[in-house]
Amino acid sequence: MNFVVENLINQHIQTLNSKTSSPKKDNTIRLDKGELPYPPSPQVIQAITNAASEINRYPEVMAASLRKKLAEYTGKLPEQITIGNGSDDLIELIIKVFVKPEEEVLLPIPTFFVYEFATRVIGGIPVWVKRQENFDLDVEAIIEKLTSKTKILFIANPNNPTANLISRDKIIEILNRVNCIVVVDECYYEFCQETVADLVEEYPNLIILRSLSKSFGLAGIRIGYSITNQTITDYLYRAAQLFPVNKLAIAAGNAALENLSYVQSSIEKIIKEKDFLTQELEKIGLKVYPSATNFLFIKTNSVGLTSKKIVELLREKNILIADFGLKQELDEYNIRIAIGTPEENKVLIHTLNTMI
Ligand SMILES: Cc1ncc(COP(=O)(O)O)c(C=O)c1O
Structure with a gap:
């Protein structure tokens, strides 16, 4: 029998995109998903x-x-x-x-x-x-x-x-x-x-x-x-x-x-690092938007690099950040970076400095 399964799949499901997932190396600095960099208590x-x-x-x-x-x-x-x-x-x-x-x-x-x-x-x-x-x-x-x-x-x-x-x-x-x-x-x-x-x-x-x-x-x-x-x-x-x-x-x-003081201490570390990272990114010449979260939204046009290019260059150095270039009413110069540990943030800044 010539059976075409697509004929049975709901039309609106057929319009959805396939999902992809790429394996990450152990030493990757992961700042692309807005996660907390600290393990639980x-x-x-x-x-x-x-x-x-x-x-x-x-x-x-x-x-x-x-x-x-x-x-x-x-x-x-x-x-x-x-x-x-x-x-x-x-x-x-x-x-x-x-x-x-x-x-x-x-x-x-x-x-x-x-x-x-x-x-x-x-x-x-x-x-x-x-x-x-x-x-x-x-x-x-x-x-x-x-x-x-x-x-x-x-x-x-x-x-x-x-x-x-x-x-x-x-x-x-x-x-x-x-x-x-x-x-x-x-x-x-x-x-x-x-x-x-x-x-x-x-x-x-x-x-x-x-x-x-x-x-x-x-x-x-x-x-x-x-x-x-x-x-x-x-x-x-x-x-x-x-x-x-x-x-x-x-x-x-x-x-x-039951252990909210641990949660509070992680939050305080992130807020402190957010200030550090913001200042350092601004020194590089990037525009950092005010953030009420644990990540930063950044414009890259001032340094003449598209977000796609910055994301690619950082990925080559094992640092992952999120590319929002050309997504939902945005131009090609938008990235999102989660606040990492102090060590991760320093590596990020050092690497960006060598690229820009
Ligand atoms: C605004 C917003 N809502 C919901 C979520 C999803 O969170 P959860 O991990 O609880 O599914 C995210 C994750 O990034 C988010 O940014």
Whole structure:
């Protein structure tokens, strides 16, 4: 039989790009993914080791103990918290709950690519809204793009890749003027301490996203969570998997939340290094944007090199950074660099100095 499997694959899935992954050498300096360069605390590693002896058993349903700990950490009720396999998972869950095929999701660009990806996966339509020159939100442009099909507006705050914060007043203005779900993604909350999580009881359409990947340094174990009202949380729970995260992740998350001073010390190191790296990059002649995150967004035109070229040259020296050249309304001169350890940052600066 002449069987063409593509004929059975949903049309909107056929339009997605294939994923690639290249192996990394052991001594590579990895500043391309916005990760924390520090390993988790010894308590977290011990908790994972202890939990490993019980992985013949399924994890707790809906990660109940971690949910309780996150409720304490955020000052909310457990019934307001939903846990996912990274906040990426929650982005997909929220879209699954609110958006039908052909409905629209508003994305002020440039922004985090997963919002668009997750919208396309369910056959939704990403609708782009341009930001202002300094990457602040253009409220009027957002309002203009609203239609009867608009279901969600995603606001990464601070934004990835541009690292800037949107003011609380602006978010409140948007909440007062739109009638769709507003997701404020606070994945980098601990680095800037700016939040609108206190507004979830007041605005029935507001969902906050958080992550243990960045400031908690648990990117590899995958824990994200949302904070919203009890009604939305109940529906997210209905659509979520019974076991959203594995047993090792629950153990790691609980241990990390019991040892917040370790997390705080990592954050302080990153903030100190961010100042150092910013100054050094500016000395080289690069334009560094203000950052409320653990990474820097940088323009390279002042040194006459495209981001593609800088990324390639650094890769030859085993240093990985992210190329945002020609992505989502950006020209060919944009890079994103995560703050590494003091040693990694020095190697980066030294290498850039030899190139530029
Ligand atoms: C704005 C934003 N949201 C969500 C994520 C995904 O985080 P997680 O590791 O929790 O899936 C990232 C990761 O870079 C991000 O920048």
